[in-house]
Amino acid sequence: MLLNRDDHDRIERAVAAAEATTRGEIVCSVTDEAATYAEVPLAWAATGALALPLLALAIARAAGHFDYALGGWSAAHVAAMHAAVLTALAGYALLQCLLFASIFALVSLPPIRRALTPPALKRTRVRERALEQFFARGLDKTREHTGVLIFVSLKDRRAEVLADSGINAKVGAAAWDRAIEDLLSGVKVGEPCRGLVAAIERCGRLLAEHFPAGPENPNELPNALIETPPTRS
Known part of the structure; x- marks a missing residue:
C-alpha cells in the first residue's frame, strides 16, 4: 500500500x-x-550513442589527429588505409553499442530516470x-x-x-x-x-x-x- x-x-x-x-x-x-x-532511458541512450562518438571525432579532428599528406601514396598505402577505415568503423559501431547499453542501464535507475524525465x-x-x-x-x-x-x-x-x-x-x-x-x-x-x-x-x-x-x-x-x-x- x-x-x-x-x-x-x-x-x-x-x-x-x-x-x-x-x-x-x-x-x-x-x-x-x-x-x-520506459521511453526516457531509450531516448537518452539513443541520443548519447549517436552524439558522443561524433563529438569525440570532432574533437580529434580539431586536434589534428586525422591530418595526412595526400601525395606519394602507393597501393600498399591505399590497402592500409582501407583496413584502417574498416577497423575504425567496427570500433565506432562497438562504441555506440557500449554507450547505448551503459546509458540505458544508468538512466533506468529510478532516481536518475525521474531527474531526467x-x-x-x-x-x-x-x-x-x-x-x-x-x-x-x-x-x-x-x-x-x-x-x-x-x-x-x-x-x-x-x-x-x-x-x-x-x-x-x-x-x-x-x-x-x-x-x-x-x-x-x-x-x-x-x-x-x-x-x-x-x-x-x-x-x-x-x-x-x-x-x-x-x-x-x-x-x-x-x-x-x-x-x-x-x-x-
Whole structure:
C-alpha cells in the first residue's frame, strides 16, 4: 500500500464529511508514478550513442589527429588505409553499442530516470492518468454531473483536480488550483495524507457553495481512497 490503513481511514472520513454538505461527489485516487516512462532511458541512450562518438571525432579532428599528406601514396598505402577505415568503423559501431547499453542501464535507475524525465512529459502522463481514472470511476455518471476527482502521483509530485460538466458550468478550472497547492504541499514534505485531506476539505467547501446538500443526498460513489499502479508507457 502507498498509504497506511490509518491514512486510508482518515481520507475516507474526510470525503464523507465533505459530501455531507454538498450534492457533489468526491473521489480520491493516488499512484506512485503516473507511468513507467520506459521511453526516457531509450531516448537518452539513443541520443548519447549517436552524439558522443561524433563529438569525440570532432574533437580529434580539431586536434589534428586525422591530418595526412595526400601525395606519394602507393597501393600498399591505399590497402592500409582501407583496413584502417574498416577497423575504425567496427570500433565506432562497438562504441555506440557500449554507450547505448551503459546509458540505458544508468538512466533506468529510478532516481536518475525521474531527474531526467522532462517536466512536460510528467504533466502529460499525470493528466492522462487522471482522465483515465475520472471515467473509470464513474465520475461522469452522477445524477447532476457533480463528480470531482482528486488525483495525485507521488513520485511525479504532480496532481490534478477534474470536475464534471455540472460543476464546470459554475466553477472555473482556476478555482481548483488552491486545492492542488494544498495537496502538493503535503506530498513534498512526505505527508500525502495531510495534503489529500486539505484538498478534500477545500473542494468540499467549493462544492457546498455551489451545490449545497438537499433533502436527498445519496452517496453515489465510494469514499475510499483508490490506489493504482503506474501504466506502462
